[in-house]
Amino acid sequence: MHSETPKIVFDDGDTYERFMGVWSRKVGKHFINWLGSKNGNSFADIGCGNAAFSVQLDELCSPKRIAGIDPSEAQINYARKLKFNTSTDFIVGDAMSLPYADNSFDAALMALVLFFVPKPATGLGEMTRITKAGGVIAAYAWDVFGGGLPMEPLHSILRERGIKYPLPPSKEASQLNVMQQLWEDAGLEAIETTTFQVERTFADFDDYWSVNSVGPSVAGVLKNLTPSTLEEIKRDLRKVLKRDDTNRIVSVASANAVKGEKG
Ligand SMILES: C[S@@+](CC[C@H](N)C(=O)[O-])C[C@H]1O[C@@H](n2cnc3c(N)ncnc32)[C@H](O)[C@@H]1O
DSSP states (O other): OOOSOOOOOOOOHHHHIIIIIHHHHHHHHHHHHHHTOOTTOEEEEETOTTSHHHHHHHHHHOOSEEEEEESOHHHHHHHHTSOOSSEEEEEEOBTTBOOSOTTOEEEEEEESOGGGSSSHHHHHHHHHHHEEEEEEEEEEEEOTTTTOSTTHHHHHHHHHTTOOOOOOTTGGGGSHHHHHHHHHHTTOEEEEEEEEEEEEEESSHHHHHHHHTTSTTTHHHHTTSOHHHHHHHHHHHHHHSEEOTTSOEEEEEEEEEEEEEOO
16 A cells, blocks of 8 residues: 555546536536626636636636636646637646736636645736736635535545545635635735535435546545455445435535635
8 A cells, every 4th residue: 555645636637527527517607606707708717627617607608718727738638629609728837827918818717726726826916917907816616624525525534544635735725714815915806705515416326436436636545445445435435425315315515715806
C-alpha cells in the first residue's frame, strides 16, 4: 500500500462528466439564476474543465462569447469537441495568469475552481482585471468544511479508518467568510454570498459505486486498498447512504457561492 496521499487530478473528460460534470450542472443552474446574467454577455469560464458549466452558460444565457481556460489538456480537448450555439474558444492555461486583455468580459466566473487555484487572491485579481467596469466576478465551490462535498459519505468512512484522501489545495477559500473577505480585498462592490444545496439519485448501490468510486478525490486512494478493505468500505457505505421511498440512493451536496461587481 502507498503511504503518500494521491493528488486530485482532472485528466479524463468522460470520467469527469459521469461523476462531477453531473454535479456541476446541478449547482450551475442555480448559480446562473442567482447571477441574473443578461443574454448577449461575454463570459470567461475560468477552470472550465470539460466545459460542463460553459454548456450551461451557452444554453441558459445566449451569450455572445464564452472563453474557457483550464490547465488540463485532456479536459480542454473534450470541451473543444462539444457543440455550442455561441462563439467559444477553449485554451490550456492557468487562472493565476490569464492570457486575456484587461476589461474584455462582461463576467468572469469560476465553477468549482476557486479552491483549486494555488493563490485564490491572485486568481481573483486576474478575473477582476479581465472584467469590464460594472461586470460580474463570481465563483462557487463545494462547502468542504460544512460536509458539502458530494463524496462526503465515503470521505467520512475513509477518515474513520485513518485513510488519507486529497482535498482541494486551497480548500479554505470554499468558506463563505473567506470568499466574502477575498471579494472585499479585491475591491469589488455589491458583494453577496449564498449556499446552494443539490441532490442526485442513484438506482442502487452498484450505480452509486460505479459513479462515485471514480471521483477524482477517491479513485487514486481506492486503487491502493486491499480487496478486503475495499469490501469493508463498501459494506459501511451501504449502511450510511440515504434512500428514498423507492429505495433509490439519494446523495446531497452543498456549494458556497460569492458574487461582486467591478466598480
Ligand atoms: C472540479 S473541476 C471544475 C470544472 C468545471 N468548471 C465544472 O464546473 O465542471 C476543477 C477544475 O479546476 C481546474 N484547475 C485546477 N487548478 C487550476 C488553475 N490554477 N487555474 C485554472 N483552473 C484550474 C482543474 O483542471 C479542473 O478542471
